[in-house]
Amino acid sequence: TQSTRPQRILGAVQQNATRGDPRSVVRAIDQYCRNQEWAMNVGDEKGCILDSVVSEVNPATVLELGTYCGYSTVRIASLLPPHAKLITLEFNPEFAVIARQVIAWAGLEDKIQLVEGASGDLIPKMKEQFGVETFDLVFLDHWKDRYLPDTKLMEECGLLRKGSVLLADNVICPGTPEYLEFVRSSPRYESQYFKSHLEYTKVEDGLEKSVFLG
Numbered sequence: 742t743q744s745t746r747p748q749r750i751l752g753a754v755q756q757n758a759t760r761g762d763p764r765s766v767v768r769a770i771d772q773y774c775r776n777q778e779w780a781m782n783v784g785d786e787k788g789c790i791l792d793s794v795v796s797e798v799n800p801a802t803v804l805e806l807g808t809y810c811g812y813s814t815v816r817i818a819s820l821l822p823p824h825a826k827l828i829t830l831e832f833n834p835e836f837a838v839i840a841r842q843v844i845a846w847a848g849l850e851d852k853i854q855l856v857e858g859a860s861g862d863l864i865p866k867m868k869e870q871f872g873v874e875t876f877d878l879v880f881l882d883h884w885k886d887r888y889l890p891d892t893k894l895m896e897e898c899g900l901l902r903k904g905s906v907l908l909a910d911n912v913i914c915p916g917t918p919e920y921l922e923f924v925r926s927s928p929r930y931e932s933q934y935f936k937s938h939l940e941y942t943k944v945e946d947g948l949e950k951s952v953f954l955g
């Protein structure tokens with residue numbers, strides 16, 4: 742039977758990456774997606790910007806919206822301090838099955854909790870079900886029309902504190918116009934655009950970093 746793209750990405754990891762070596766997992770996925778077939782990972786160019794923001798924030802708690810195959814999940818978790826935790830939400834069960842195996846190959850199961858479900862349903866349950874107070878860093882990489890409603894939802898649920906950092910992928914391509922307008926005009930956020938390119942292409946895209954001011 743025909744394999745799926747996420748299954749082929751997992752195969753590339755298992756063939757080319759070293760178990761327990763997260764950076765080799767990231768490299769294997771980038772090489773596969775650049776040379777064999779495109780996939781919607783944040784990729785190596787935007788990934789370097791992601792790395793610098795993660796290192797700067799040095800977060801104890803991270804929320805990722807949209808896991809896909811776990812590329813950015815592994816990339817972020819590989820930079821976290823010892824007791825830090827990353828919760829990643831994935832809607833698609835097929836993607837979740839693959840992401841769990843990619844995360845296991847990287848040896849990062851202890852830092853990462855993958856939860857299946859829609860962000861709009863799970864965000865209000867974060868405190869009671871996952872014992873989270875607030876998130877130091879949120880990486881938004883899910884449905885582009887959910888970035889704004891979910892940001893408002895996180896505020897309402899008390900999941901953001903003064904200084905929490907939101908980092909949003911794809912603010913140009915596919916684009917998140919309502920979200921951009923909101924974080925750039927709201928007095929409660931300090932935003933900065935990092936110009937880059939859509940993963941594995943020359944098309945413009947970028948990351949928007951927004952600090953919640955409380």
Ligand SMILES: Nc1ncnc2c1ncn2CCCCCNC(=O)c1cc(-c2ccc(F)cc2)cc(O)c1O
Pocket residue numbers: 781782783806807808809830831832833858859860861882883884885887910911914915939940
């Ligand atoms: N827990 C949850 N709650 C809600 N939605 C949830 C979810 N978990 C998952 N999803 C649903 C996310 C579906 C994938 C989102 N990402 C994207 O749609 C995406 C698309 C492109 C792209 C660009 C140019 C093109 F020509 C084609 C595609 C690039 C990217 O970097 C992207 O991240």
Ligand SMILES: [Mg+2]
Pocket residue numbers: 781782783882910911
């Ligand atoms: Mg993306």
